[in-house]
Amino acid sequence: MDDLNQRVKEMIIQRLKLEGMTPDQIDGQAPLFGEGLGLDSIDALELVLGIEQTFGVKIEDEAAGLKAFRSVDALTEFIREHQKG
């Protein structure tokens, strides 16, 4: 388990107040929205803000969001790619 992936999970738990949940309980492959973690569009805005404030990466629009929010692992990769630039 790499460090960034762990930090992304911690950020999700903290921002979305998923109380009682630990990073290990989040399946990195599962979709964030709908099935999987079952997040909704209000959570999406909260995550966009969390990602910007915690990792300094902006999710500009819905198209970028679709890509980034496929799963926790996809989000981790998205942040890694955009932090480089």
Place this chain on the structure above:
Amino acid sequence: MTSPTDQLPHRYPFILVDRVLMREPGVRVVAEKLVSATEPYFSGHFPERPLVPGVLMLEMLAQAGGFLEAEPLSGQAIFLAAVQDARFKAQAFPGDRLTLEVQFEAAFAGITRINGKVSCEGRELCTAKLLVKKVAP
């Protein structure tokens, strides 16, 4: 300044913004609501001691938020999706001149979050974050 009924689809007795004092679409709005002794809800809330229901202060902020949109909202659906961190610090009574301030905070995928504050002569009555969802017409 914009007339409330030109911008909002709300009508009597549920238009809760009387005047817009300052408006910068997408950024910030300052509006005003003069609480009249004849507001319909005062006859029941409460017969002996009329006071503005807290949830109506949230609605005032939501309506003031409608002026953040550049285009008139008539015919366009806009919904309150969530209220976060609402605090009611003091009550509002008949005769009060309420200042409604709303500020854009963030938006993503059709959801916008705004920060709102209701005050009366500099006294803070209510603060809240509102999330509104716009549905394509």
